[in-house]
Amino acid sequence: MTSDTLEARRSGRTYAFPMSRIVIFVIAVAILALVPAGATALHMPSVTGFATQVLIYAIAAMSLNLILGYGGMVTFGHAAFFGVGGYVLGILYQHSAQRSAFLALVPGTDNLAVALLAAVLIGAATAAVIGSLSLRTRGVPFIMITLAFAQMLFFLFVSLKTYGGDDGLMMRRRDVVPFVDARDDISYYLICLTLAVGWLVLTWCLVRSRFGAVLSGLRQNERRMMAIGIAPYRYRLVAFVIAGAGAALAGALMANYLRFVSPDMMHWTKSGELMMMVILGGAGTLFGPILGAAAMLALETALAAYTENWQFYLGIILLAVVMTTRGGLSALLDRASGR
């Protein structure tokens, strides 16, 4: 019964977007845009950096939510694309700094826009390869194959000594953008905010489009979809590629923010973390992954300040939230606002 009402809430919320919600949305974005100013005024500059990371993880979690939440594809290798995006930016930066070329063919760049575009394209291409093979399976085999691909990439980058191997790749400075001082923390925060909002709007368009209806239909009943003439594989693959591109965008933003990329970005624990963000926030909801990313990072930061064994307490809290809210923070928020 509870699951039924939750489903009702979910299907209602997924598509409906009345005027009042748009107003709330605009206000929320405006408040987020003022975070750096507030942080400076309160002499808490680290808040801007924290918020930047939240936004970047939010993009990654939103991209995973498209396939996990809406599409019902339980992938355990999403961090692969996050890491690939990071490495694209890192490698391009290194070649730019060394005035060399990738495979002696592709020159490097320290232009953020070019690097992000490259990350998105290569992330999409990687997802196309991994997806085209793994989406031939379903359920547990699908989980294992996506995990296996992510681990293969992890060990590939561990063994790539040219690009730092195990130690990862350091960047001396952040990438630049024409006309904007992207090396400034506040400007970079605003760039990340713009891209996160952009990805949110893209996701919103996708899930209420005919493509989204098919994707969600495949999650609910694949036999039914085949019986009305849908070839499941193609639609799932396109969703998988879009999700891979989104995770790569987030990975590149994160690498640029930290000026560091390492194989840890694509470790299976990172895939698990992204999954937790989605489930904690509310899988198959528009804003859930953003809430999940913020909550996860806030908990990590707060708990790590208290104890070395913070992961233990994090686990307990996550368990409690997921078990009691049945639908994540997003469902909790909806109930609180009486919807």
Place this chain on the structure above:
Amino acid sequence: MTSPMLELRGVCKRFGGLTATDDVSLAISPGELHAIIGPNGAGKTTLLNQVAGELRHDAGAILLDGHEIGTLPPWERVGRGLARTFQITQLLPDETVLDNVTLAVQVQRGHSFRFFADARSDPDAHAQATQFLQDVGLAASASVRVADLAHGERKQLELAVALATRPSLLLLDEPMAGLSFVESQHMVALLRRLKGRVTMVLVEHDMDAVFALADRISVLVYGRVMATGSSDDVRANPAVRTAYLGEDGD
């Protein structure tokens, strides 16, 4: 003599040592309502699944309107004009009744790689879907979520969704199963209205419904067609009486 809408030529299907479909040949004319009856485990649903493409037959040929469809995946067979309903209803539980049908209407009109326009602001598709719901008598429940729908209504919705793909051949897998007497009567009336507009293959245990609706009946026993003919022929056939009707005890 018009060419058959559906033709099966020596269709065989084996699961290990079990022969589920044994050299089945059938020809069903356009507009015909052809019932397939037989005891439980006779392979009726298995045969339907092979025609629909969920199962691949081992030998033989399946022709829809003169074209071989036996090698096509299920969704391409739908594109060729084949639709089916399921014995155990297969619907989208999170969506409303109307959305279930609208989606089928939209898929029928072309591919769904449309990423930006709102799928629900498609008045034309809604209008068509509403029409199909009216046809099956479900228009009043258009905005009800499928998960909240009663069993009988789900059976009606199955039919509406199948019709929304605008089929020339409709495979009906036990549409009366689990229906009350009244609901069953309603479904019979519904199928009778469809007769002639769509060619139908009806797998059904409800003999009253079968004899009321079918132009011709095939009796399937152990995967083999034991007899094909009008309802009177089949009722009179002694082998059928022993193998099937007699066992039913009526």
